[in-house]
Amino acid sequence: MTLRKFLFNYQSSNPRQKFRQVEMWRHSLLFAAMLMILSAGAVQAESLKARITVLSVAPARVRVEGERSVATRVWSFRNVYAGVMNLGERIEKLTLADSNGLDVPVRRLAPGEYQAASAATRFVYEMKLDAPLWETEAAHVSWLTNERGFLMLGDLLPLAVNEKEIAKMSATLHFVLPEKWTIAASTKAGSDGQFEIADMETAIFFVGQNLREKRQRVGSMEFAFVTAGEWAFSDNEASDLAVSLLKDHTSTFGNISKNRAMLILAPFPRPTGADRWSAETRGETVTLLIGKSPSKTAALAQLSFPLAHELFHLWVPNGLALDGNYDWFYEGFTLYQALRSAVRLNLLTFQDYLNAVGRAFDAYKSAQGRDELSLIEASERRWTVAPTLIYNKGMLAAFLYDMHLRLKTKGKRSLDDVYRELFRLSNTFQARRDGNLAALAALNNAGEMHEVTRRYIENASAIDLSSAIAPFGLRVETGGVRTRIAVGENLSGAQRDLLRKFGYNEKLDGTSIRRKPVRK
Incomplete structure (x- = not known):
């Protein structure tokens, strides 16, 4: 999952993001028929063995050689990931062979897409791994510098023959690194120095000196x-x-x-x-x-x-058996939960919490087309609308939902209970489910919250922050360029109890004390 800008900085420094879906649709149309013809037959689990050698770090270049378990004429490499374009252009000198070692001619159809003259299993190629020019891309793709870098198998190795039907592609890997370089990964190497990877798509290797x-x-x-x-x-x-x-x-x-x-x-x-x-x-x-x-x-x-x-x-989402574009929940709501964690651990004050919500609102107000789509619809078009709109409007929706739920249940329930319910539901699924339906079910099961979810998640409605936060004893201060949220006057007992859950201190108005809040 990706969060690619500093908190609430809504102006993307990567204008190429918006072309991601167009690129994906183009390749889908181009190769759908070819995949049906050339890869027909029973679906089988696929694996490969590969040796990855760092040839040089200036220029950054690796050599990849190996063999896959399933022979195929269709050879695909990731070309777009998380808004990073033209990854397939990094591949050079691709040669293929069959299981007997006989050369198989191959031709390039498009960046990252190749067709072999006959079914092949063995492969050798080189890949350029210069560091991305855009800082926002650096956590998402492979790259090397003189000192260190990342080798991410998802963009480094050939894709499965049929990605949609094969859940995981396993790999056995051996790395050859420059002198004094070491390697770190969540999976430890065996006694022979090889790595056994159960899911190639998620494997990341951090390499470098010291x-x-x-x-x-x-x-x-x-x-x-x-x-x-x-x-x-x-x-x-x-x-x-x-x-x-x-x-x-x-x-x-x-x-x-x-x-x-x-x-x-x-x-x-x-x-x-x-x-x-x-x-x-x-x-x-x-x-x-x-x-x-x-x-x-x-x-x-x-x-x-x-x-x-x-x-x-x-x-969330890595521990859930959910699919689909429910980014509003696993990104926007996660932003809010991260904020809550920081408050609970006394890393942020109560006023820091309110200021963060204010910045999210400013970013939301500055986003183009902010109220033309519901959060669910915007998530489906994440890379063709302002990507951070989903983060910020999603966070605001989480904030308003959490506050409403706490106030309605007199502090007995919170967004934390929703996550527990979501995991409970996920564990009962016999197969992977749609994330939008599952998240909405968990949100609505927490109480009579349908009105809140319809208004802020399912419908394309604007957020009027002043009126939305008034029931919680909060107000928006007018004047100035930035939105500032403050505690209102004459709080009710219920409002005071609610705000205390976030570290509010009535004597100091929550502005200058690090009072650790209770979990609920």
């Missing part, structure tokens, strides 16, 4: 923290922060823990601002790239929010 790794148990979870470069904070401080967040998230989900997780914290491959970050949670690996701040306090504050967000993705 990698530092710390492994520990967080409850029943095996947790690994890997980093490189110099930071204003110590490795232990970053690892301790991650552990605190993992424990908080585990509690949110009713003590449902993950078996294993790895956090990779790395600098950007190119110089960037101290407030920038790019992240993705793929499988059981969290990749987080952040800019460097000279201040430890500022650096830890910068780290806390994206880390809370991405670690949450280990559960």
Whole structure:
């Protein structure tokens, strides 16, 4: 899952994102008929063996050679991922052979798409892995620099013959790295130095000089923290922060823990601002790239929010048997849950919490076409509308839902209960379900919340923040460029109890005290 900009910075620095669906549709139309003809037959689990050699780091180039278990004439490589375009253009010198080692002629049809003259299993090619020019892309695709880099199998190796019918493609891998380079991954290498990967699509390898790794148990979870470069904070401080967040998230989900997780914290491959970050949670690996701040306090504050967000993705959506475009929930609602985690752990004050909601509202108001589609419809068109609209409007919907639910149930229920219900429902499914239907069912099962979900999620309605937050004892202060939310006057007992759950202190108006809130 991806969150690609600093919190509520709604202006994307990657204008090429909007062409993602157009590119995908073009390739789907071009190769659908060919796949039906050339790959017809019984579907079987597919695996491959590969040797990945770093040929050089300047220029960045690797050689990939191996053999797949299923012979095919159709050879596809990922060309678009998370808004990153033209990945297929990195491939050079592709040669194929059959299982007997006889050469098989191959021709290029489009970037990342090839057709062999006959069924082939063996392959050799080179791939250019220059670091992305756009900082927002650095957490999502493979790249190498003189010091370090990422090898992500999803864009590095051939795709399964039939991606839609084969859930997972396994791989056996061997890496040849430059001298003094090491490798880190959530899966440990065997005694022979090879990696056995159950799901190739989710495998990420962090490679480079002077990698530092710390492994520990967080409850029943095996947790690994890997980093490189110099930071204003110590490795232990970053690892301790991650552990605190993992424990908080585990509690949110009713003590449902993950078996294993790895956090990779790395600098950007190119110089960037101290407030920038790019992240993705793929499988059981969290990749987080952040800019460097000279201040430890500022650096830890910068780290806390994206880390809370991405670690949450280990559960949602990665731990759910759900499909479909329900980004409004697993991105927008996760933004809100990350904010709540930071407040619970005393990383943010009550006023910080309100300020974050205000910034989300400003970003939402600045988004083009913000009220033309419902959140569900916008999620289906995530890469053709303003991508961050889903994040910010989704977060606002989560905030309003949580506050309404808490007020209505007198603090007995919260959004945390929705996540527990969602996991309960997911465990009862016999097959993967649509994420939109499952999320709405969990939200509505928490109480009589249909009016809230219809207004803010299912319908294309505008958010009038002033009137929406008035029932909670909050108000929008007028004047100034930015929206500022403050506590209203003459709070009722119910409103005061509600705001105390978020660390509100009536004597100081919640503006200058770090009062740790209770979980519910």
